[in-house]
Amino acid sequence: MKRPSARTVLGNGLQVVVVEAPGAPLAEIRLVVPYALTDPREASVRELLAARLGTGSATRDRQAVADRTADLGAELSTVVTVEQLLLSASVLSEGLEGTLELLGDLLVRPAYRDLPPSAGPSAGPSAGPSAGPAAAPAPRPAGPRTALRRAVLTHAFGPHPLAAEPAPPSPVTTDELYALHRRAVVPAGSVLLVMTGAAPGHVLQLVTEHLGPWTGGPSGLTLPPFRRAEPTPGRLALHHPGVGQALLLTAGPAVPSTDPGHAALHLARLVLGGHSSSRLTQRLRERHALAYAVSADLRENAAGSWLEIECAGAPGTADRMAAEVTDVLRELADDGPTPRETERVRRYAAGFTRFALATRAEEASALAGFAARGMDVDWLPAYAEVLGAVTRSQVAEAAAGFLQPSRTLTATIDDDQEGTTR
Known part of the structure; x- marks a missing residue:
């Protein structure tokens, strides 16, 4: 079924798509950010940022984010693929504006103070070099399936980030998290889709208000094409x-x-x-x-x-x-x-x-x-x-x-x- 929709690009480069769903009790929000692992050395900071993004801002700690989400009747989640970081939100229709405000707060004013216990003293967005390193995600040794897939992609298409082995897990500092956020979690090159029963013009106004201040990009974290268009048999x-x-x-x-x-x-x-x-x-x-x-x-x-x-x-x-x-x-x-x-x-x-x-x-x-x-x-x-x-x-x-x-x-x-x- 073809749904009425509107598509535009904000001044900060964010592509916005609003899809009408008349009578829907929930509004669905999806933010797609380019997030490919183009440099194996960034594997640890990339994983940790994805795990912590959405858990706090400069004005809200983890508990405040959870409380606000509950008040709105919303569910937030983050998923990382080989290409993208996907932030998803499902919220009662009347909570759409509040969720967009919360999303903007998390994107514009991130705070990675809620780090693993081994991270040492906590620090906010202005954390300097003295901030303690965070523990990298637990290592996941490459199993036979992963080894086979990397071998196939390399042999078929040539060396490529998809087939590269990530660097071993390493400590991550708060400076590295904020630096990657500024470089990668940016509006230019990203796409925001909102499916809701509200009028598209009104939704675009809300998005502009709450995500318009988000700046940066494009990040360049996109997969390059394979060296060979067809696999070597x-x-x-x-x-x-x-x-x-x-x-x-x-x-x-x-x-x-x-x-x-x-x-x-x-x-x-x-x-x-x-x-x-x-x-x-x-x-x-x-x-x-x-x-x-x-x-x-x-x-x-x-x-x-x-x-x-x-x-x-x-x-x-x-x-x-x-x-x-x-x-x-x-x-x-x-x-x-x-x-x-x-x-x-x-x-x-x-x-x-x-x-x-x-x-x-x-x-x-x-x-x-x-x-x-x-x-x-x-x-x-x-x-x-x-x-x-x-x-x-x-x-x-x-x-x-x-x-x-x-x-x-x-x-x-x-x-x-x-x-x-x-």
């Missing part, structure tokens, strides 16, 4: 003692969701491995019992687009899984889907697009993501119509063009094989 086999299972991961060519050919590729991907009746699931799990987890997904971010197959099975099965995956890819690329498969995945895709917008909170998050990528907020409903118009021959053409094993990097990690590349 081949076979990569890694050895990881004690992994306890066999893992497979692929990287194949793809196109972004805004490309006219994306819908057909999306359906081809679903036939391949996007649901319980897909070819990979039937072959690897049901017929041969080689894998207990099978999926195929289209990955997309500012770095690029790629088709990814992921499987997990018992130790010692990596080579057999790789062989079966290669066969399934080749068969689907050569012969295309059956009419029944095409119709099944078309219905599945249409249902999934409706499910993605099932609640106002989910819809707001999805629309904010579209807006942050420069897409129309009504992209998903329009995409559902495009999916319904894709023909079987178009799906077959996409399969022939993108699923050939000769264009895919297939990588495995297992207990029972030596690390080799071929």
Whole structure:
């Protein structure tokens, strides 16, 4: 369903999208800030800032923020992805202005005084070099899945921040937190989406009043494109003692969701491995019992687009899984889907697009993501119509063009094989 919306850019560079939701008891607020880890050395300060952002300002401590949030009937949360920092707020409609005021206070006048116990004496925004260092987040050793993913991305596309190993956790000073906030948590390059029943003009006035004083940016914390637009194909086999299972991961060519050919590729991907009746699931799990987890997904971010197959099975099965995956890819690329498969995945895709917008909170998050990528907020409903118009021959053409094993990097990690590349 197409929703009425208004879109503008404030004088500080903040893009604002207001989506009307008449009669909605809640207002949904989503702030998307570019926040990619472009420098592995900043991993600790980046994680700590994200954990502490929203817990206090120069005028409110943690308890005051919690009390104000409760008074407004609001819920605040922060999520960090490989690309972005997402601040979300759900609030009773009458609390919209108060929540925007609180959000502006946290962004314009941040205070990172609420640091871990090992941080030493607390300091406010004017903290100097004497402020004690905060404990970095607990280290998360890279497991076999992470090691495999980094190897695949590096081999397929070349060295890139997505595949870089973060620096070991290190103490973080308050000076570093404030410096990163000034550089990264900025309006220019960020997108604010508000979904509410209030009139867009009134909402824009409130946003301008409370977030207009926020300054800075753009931060530059965006993912650079991959060195290679298409993955380098081949076979990569890694050895990881004690992994306890066999893992497979692929990287194949793809196109972004805004490309006219994306819908057909999306359906081809679903036939391949996007649901319980897909070819990979039937072959690897049901017929041969080689894998207990099978999926195929289209990955997309500012770095690029790629088709990814992921499987997990018992130790010692990596080579057999790789062989079966290669066969399934080749068969689907050569012969295309059956009419029944095409119709099944078309219905599945249409249902999934409706499910993605099932609640106002989910819809707001999805629309904010579209807006942050420069897409129309009504992209998903329009995409559902495009999916319904894709023909079987178009799906077959996409399969022939993108699923050939000769264009895919297939990588495995297992207990029972030596690390080799071929």
